[in-house]
Amino acid sequence: xxxxxxxxxxxxxxxxxxxxxxxxxxxxxxxxxxxxxxxxxxxxxxxxxxxxxxxxxxxxxxxxxxxxxxxxxxxxxxxxxxxxxxxxxxxxxxxxxxxxxxxxxxxxxxxxxxxxxxxxxxxxxxxxxxxxxxxxxxxxxxxxxxxxxxxxxxxxxxxxxxxxxxxxxxxxxxxxx
Amino acid sequence: xxxxxxxxxxxxxxxxxxxxxxxxxxxxxxxxxxxxxxxxxxxxxxxxxxxxxxxxxxxxxxxxxxxxxxxxxxxxxxxxxxxxxxxxxxxxxxxxxxxxxxxxxxxxxxxxxxxxxxxxxxxxxxxxxxxxxxxxxxxxxxxxxxxxxxxxxxxxxxxxxxxxxxxxxxxxxxxxxxxxxxxxxxxxxxxxxxxxxxxxxxxxxxxxxxxxxxxxxxxxxxxxxxxxxxxxxxxxxxxxxxxxxxxxxxxxxxxxxxxxxxxxxxxxxxxxxxxxxxxxx
Numbered sequence: 001x002x003x004x005x006x007x008x009x010x011x012x013x014x015x016x017x018x019x020x021x022x023x024x025x026x027x028x029x030x031x032x033x034x035x036x037x038x039x040x041x042x043x044x045x046x047x048x049x050x051x052x053x054x055x056x057x058x059x060x061x062x063x064x065x066x067x068x069x070x071x072x073x074x075x076x077x078x079x080x081x082x083x084x085x086x087x088x089x090x091x092x093x094x095x096x097x098x099x100x101x102x103x104x105x106x107x108x109x110x111x112x113x114x115x116x117x118x119x120x121x122x123x124x125x126x127x128x129x130x131x132x133x134x135x136x137x138x139x140x141x142x143x144x145x146x147x148x149x150x151x152x153x154x155x156x157x158x159x160x161x162x163x164x165x166x167x168x169x170x171x172x173x174x175x176x177x
Numbered sequence: 178x179x180x181x182x183x184x185x186x187x188x189x190x191x192x193x194x195x196x197x198x199x200x201x202x203x204x205x206x207x208x209x210x211x212x213x214x215x216x217x218x219x220x221x222x223x224x225x226x227x228x229x230x231x232x233x234x235x236x237x238x239x240x241x242x243x244x245x246x247x248x249x250x251x252x253x254x255x256x257x258x259x260x261x262x263x264x265x266x267x268x269x270x271x272x273x274x275x276x277x278x279x280x281x282x283x284x285x286x287x288x289x290x291x292x293x294x295x296x297x298x299x300x301x302x303x304x305x306x307x308x309x310x311x312x313x314x315x316x317x318x319x320x321x322x323x324x325x326x327x328x329x330x331x332x333x334x335x336x337x338x339x340x341x342x343x344x345x346x347x348x349x350x351x352x353x354x355x356x357x358x359x360x361x362x363x364x365x366x367x368x369x370x371x372x373x374x375x376x377x378x379x380x381x382x383x384x385x386x387x388x389x390x391x392x393x394x395x396x397x398x399x400x401x402x403x404x405x406x407x408x409x410x411x412x413x414x415x416x417x418x419x420x421x422x423x424x425x426x427x428x429x430x431x432x433x434x435x436x437x438x439x440x441x442x443x444x445x446x447x448x449x450x451x452x453x454x455x456x457x458x
Contacts, residue, residue, distance in 0.1 A: 081437030
């Protein structure tokens with residue numbers, strides 16, 4: 001079965017609506033798939049099971065919204081790749097970790113946020129084509145990051161407990177020693 | 178005795194004058210001998226990928242042949258500059274309206290040095306302000322063979338009025354498109370034609386010249402159609418990733434092969450965060 005049938009193209013606006021989802025799943029080659037798979041798997045593996053399920057479920061709704069944003073805001077013949085979803089998962093996971101109980105969670109969350117901001121700044125400055133085989137679409141990653149924030153606020157945030165004073169105190173003492 | 182010799186001589190003269198001979202013309206220009214005159218020193222294409230920015234200014238030129246054989250393989254078989262331009266205009270007109278083409282520039286083959294290779298292409302590329310050049314090479318074979326009835330040319334008048342020579346013109350044209358700065362081959366397309374006909378003995382040369390130009394013109398039309406199909410296929414190959422050495426940036430500044438691509442650097446950075454998390458905990 002040809003991947004061209006599943007890539008995101010302007011045909012999605014003319015009846016082929018499955019492309020709004022599947023465009024994020026098909027890739028140009030294995031390396032393209034592998035880097036995106038790492039970017040999805042690593043952040044999602046760092047958070048608790050309940051948040052993980054919430055993030056993945058929210059992606060089924062956010063994926064077509066990202067696709068529609070791309071079709072409206074960018075001019076391309078074809079788009080493939082899960083990196084917009086990866087940014088969404090990345091940012092949502094980072095925000096979840098920032099509200100975590102332990103210091104290592106919060107440090108990890110901060111590091112992920114810093115990396116995401118670095119990547120977006122790098123691409124917005126026009127250097128996004130470095131270290132990739134396929135030209136990235138900066139708008140896709142910005143839309144993904146916004147989707148990640150939205151997923152966190154709407155789905156994950158209400159269920160994620162804030163760090164307790166005890167946990168913060170433990171962290172402070174750990175740092176003293 | 179002398180009368181018999183005289184009659185034999187006269188008969189021989191009439192037969193000689195009345196005979197029609199088979200003729201052949203072969204026009205040929207070789208792309209490989211132009212680009213790589215010394216095969217052992219053929220320059221390698223740049224390892225860096227090609228980024229084509231649309232709309233393109235594309236140059237098109239006939240490949241010059243070796244000087245010793247004339248422009249197209251025979252001193253009496255060269256094409257005049259006006260004919261050359263008219264033939265290239267067939268391709269130019271076919272592509273001028275395409276949205277990815279800004280302009281198709283016809284480059285006279287006299288501007289290219291025979292056997293000049295990419296150095297010659299570099300000069301022309303800078304002179305005409307084009308990065309992409311289509312090089313058109315020709316292989317045309319013409320033959321003219323008299324029919325068995327051509328003995329009627331014996332009447333002399335028959336050589337002027339009886340079309341007893343069979344002409345055959347076979348043309349094969351090949352266009353290879355290169356991105357000159359990176360010495361990168363992009364795509365190719367063929368065009369071909371065949372014309373057969375008859376002519377009188379005295380019109381053979383003129384008839385073959387006319388059919389040569391007509392054959393080339395028909396082959397150029399065929400080439401234009403094939404080149405158009407190949408350009409579409411080339412674009413699909415870029416989009417699908419089969420030609421990952423080439424990227425095309427559209428008028429809006431976006432790659433036609435856009436993707437959600439994280440890239441190795443950022444993927445490895447994420448793995449580094451996981452390693453750091455172990456330290457933090």
